[in-house]
Amino acid sequence: MRELVIISGKGGTGKTSLTASLAVLAGRVVMADCDVDAADLHLLFPPRNGDKQPFYSGHEAVIRPADCIGCGLCLTYCRFDAVRMVGSASGPTLFSIDPAACEGCGLCVHFCPTGAIDFPERLRGEWMIANTRIGPMVHARLDVAAENSGKLVSLVRKQAREFAEKEGYGLIITDGPPGIGCPVIASLTGASQVLVVTEPTVSGEHDLGRVLGLARHFDLPAAVCVNKWDLNPEMTERIESKARLSGAQIVGHIRYDPGVTRAMMQAKSVVETDAPAAEDIRRIWQMLR
Ligand code: SF4
Numbered sequence: 249m250r251e252l253v254i255i256s257g258k259g260g261t262g263k264t265s266l267t268a269s270l271a272v273l274a275g276r277v278v279m280a281d282c283d284v285d286a287a288d289l290h291l292l293f294p295p296r297n298g299d300k301q302p303f304y305s306g307h308e309a310v311i312r313p314a315d316c317i318g319c320g321l322c323l324t325y326c327r328f329d330a331v332r333m334v335g336s337a338s339g340p341t342l343f344s345i346d347p348a349a350c351e352g353c354g355l356c357v358h359f360c361p362t363g364a365i366d367f368p369e370r371l372r373g374e375w376m377i378a379n380t381r382i383g384p385m386v387h388a389r390l391d392v393a394a395e396n397s398g399k400l401v402s403l404v405r406k407q408a409r410e411f412a413e414k415e416g417y418g419l420i421i422t423d424g425p426p427g428i429g430c431p432v433i434a435s436l437t438g439a440s441q442v443l444v445v446t447e448p449t450v451s452g453e454h455d456l457g458r459v460l461g462l463a464r465h466f467d468l469p470a471a472v473c474v475n476k477w478d479l480n481p482e483m484t485e486r487i488e489s490k491a492r493l494s495g496a497q498i499v500g501h502i503r504y505d506p507g508v509t510r511a512m513m514q515a516k517s518v519v520e521t522d523a524p525a526a527e528d529i530r531r532i533w534q535m536l537r
Pocket residue numbers: 311315316317318319320321322323342343359360361362363364365
């Protein structure tokens with residue numbers, strides 16, 4: 249099973265657009281959208297018949313008012329200011345927990361003298377395997393402000409692998425998260441190849457160095473492509489020679505082309521249109537195969 253993961257040092261470099269085109273060119277492929285904080289592959293390939301599954305991560309404390317005796321121990325122990333005093337002046341002092349502030353450490357649960365605090369798993373989002381017009385896609389949505397996107401990325405990749413194995417697919421193309429944080433690490437472990445998309449800017453050069461360092465750490469064959477290369481040919485050359493020096497393969501570059509945005513607005517991948525950049529992307533796919 250081969251898994252090509254497409255990443256970039258930051259968002260907005262054309263990563264998803266390129267992923268979509270490569271998936272179309274690949275033909276029989278399972279897509280995995282691991283940009284779970286800003287998933288948008290589904291905008292180009294609307295999912296059909298997907299079965300939504302809950303994604304749980306961590307726990308949250310919930311006080312049962314009927315069993316709370318108002319001792320205030322939970323308020324004392326909580327380091328995250330998640331416990332709130334509630335109740336009227338005439339009635340007993342009761343406590344409740346702000347779910348947004350609770351970090352799920354479990355300390356209050358442990359010390360509550362009456363066992364009045366439940367500690368259920370916390371629902372953080374959802375994932376699904378769906379059909380799209382070009383093939384199966386595993387994608388996910390993380391709730392706003394929910395953490396643990398690395399765990400969700402791992403889940404999406406695991407589901408994609410299991411599905412591909414079961415249905416006899418030989419290739420997974422993964423739209424990875426931007427940056428170099430935990431979600432990116434989760435998207436790289438165990439992959440076959442990484443394609444880094446960057447832009448010809450100083451920050452693009454800087455980000456590329458960090459991302460290639462990560463690929464080296466995981467001993468992954470890395471390929472690089474500069475998007476909108478003709479906006480700054482000198483910088484493109486500099487980036488490509490630096491990438492070569494660090495052992496990455498240059499698989500081509502993509503010209504600046506307003507047709508890329510037009511394709512997105514038509515909910516199509518670039519290679520499904522007559523945008524000139526489609527030619528560049530086809531060449532990149534030939535190099536990656
Ligand atoms: S520790 Fe338990 S009993 Fe005491 S205030 Fe908190 S929830 Fe109520």
